[in-house]
Amino acid sequence: MTALIQSPLIQLSGITKTLKGQDEPRTILSGVDLTVHSGQSVAILGRSGSGKSTLLSLIGLFDRPDGGQYILGERDITKLPERKAAQLRSAEFGFVFQRFFLLKHLTAAQNVAMALVNGQGWHSRRKRKAKVLAALDQVGIAHLAKHKPPRLSGGEQQRVAIARALVREPRVLLADEPTGALDTETGNLVVDVLLSATHRGCGLVLVTHDHDHAAKMGRVLSLHDGKLA
């Protein structure tokens, strides 16, 4: 592993989260510690319902933890107000989900551009086009830019989603079971595409059930009883 001089990209310590269950509140995370450096990849395994998605939603600032500390770069963002969180989601994070979540009435290029057209700063049409094409090229589907999702295969759709996650050149890539809906071969391809982003210094957190995919990551952790080990 490369020696790192910089401070870590992500530093979680003692993160707790309780969600309101149907009957009573349920503690999902009870003291999660996690450090991710830039260019590093981490796999998170765990059985269904163990809280992997919940953890990812805290890292990606979809939600805030109940306790613990979250430091991004050198900044404590444990109690970040929503408006600032939206800015960071736009600038620092890229997300990939199990279901691809592409808008079917938009083309692949427009779906990717969605991350640029979000009210956070403004890129001219030409600049948007260049960035979108570069991102599509990075995942190897620049030729499908004008296609709408219903005409794309599952693997191609997931690669459009990855391009959408990469188009703003984020520092952290968060993927929640991105291969869950794909066959093995396509899944392998998608994991390779995600991994290639770390070569440019991006941190990657991959939640997966697939041990082969996990093995490709720099570290493999497991979420169990609300703790990461």
Next chain:
Amino acid sequence: MLSGKLRSAVIIGGQGIRARKLRTFLSMISLFMGVLAVVTVQAGAEIAERALLTDVELTQGIDGTRAMYIPDNGAAIVEDTVRGRKDAVAALNMSAIIGEPGVRPVNEGGMPFEYAGQGRGGPRGYKWCDQNGCYGAEETQAPKPDGQAIEVRLYALTGDVRTFRPFRPVSGQWLDFASAPAMAPRLVLNREAAKGLRQYHVPAEMQVTGASANMTPQITGVVDDGGMEPAAYVRIDELRTWLPSTAKQNGGQGGPGLQLLLSPGTSDLEQTLRARLVGLGIPADQVQAHEIDSRSRMSSQLSMMRWIFLGLAALVLLIGVAGILNVGLATVGERIEEFALRRAVGTSRMLLAGIVLSETLLTGLLTAGAAIGAGVVGLKIGSQIFGGRHPSLQGIEFPWQAGVAGVIAGLVAGILGGLIPAIRAARIPIATVMRA
């Protein structure tokens, strides 16, 4: 920074509308009816108000004016008292025939020329009597031949009546009360009388029952007095040269002969006149002045009507709002994942709510535009179709108030219909995208 937000909003909103064209269109239809109802009521009310209120002061007198009807036997004393005054004007009215003597006027009875030839003339052989004898019977025997003459209502004025009834000048000069009286009485016609004169080329000779001879009037001008029937105005002193106040008048058909108009704040004069009239033996209750309030009465009735109709229109509009709200909520329900995703990629809550609101707002405004357009076109077609039958509908312009009301209705509907969906959209948790 703001422009980035705004431009993003335009793109996202545009994509949303384009993806649901049919639905947007359908939600516009119900709203369209509502806005159209508001526009129609406002336009109708404005037009009615303009048609009724503009002329009411011309025909009835300015609000606040005090009006008194003087029985025939009091006419002379009133005429004497108010002569030369500016704050009180008496108008003696009678029938006059302008044109060939001894013929039946084209608009017998002094009706508008539209009905010329259908003369009121009454059933042939009609005969009426009073204590002075019987009239009309001879006519049955020898009906007057039809000829080049028109019948007008002649108002003989002691002063400038425009203080109380602000006639609009049309052409020529109004009566000059300052100059010495002329032998040939000067006449000012209303538009209808001028129309008759133009149409029938009648000679300038005027007959008034009871006059010592036929007069040769000089017509000095035309005014719009708001009336539909032909009328002429003359200085009473110029008329008196030919028609002594002692002359017997049959003119007062359908109304008392002398009307007195008084400015507000002339109660001394009013007291004096009443005392004198009562002194002549006229019962006090027959010389009551009343204050003219036609305009304010009419406008309060009109505004009550307008509010009733606006209430109905608001109900229709409410249905439109319910429609747009329904569509808005359904759309947000359908777009939960899209909104969660947009927030995941960094779109702020406020911007998202703003986009949803502006989508409905835009729908509302477009609908308002369409409804106003329909109103303008409808009015144009309507005035062309019915303008011939109802002259007051000719050349009517779409009142801007109706346009403003339509835009406001569209805005209100957009806000009411879009606010709840916008709030819902802003509340969607981002984690929705992970729990599918």
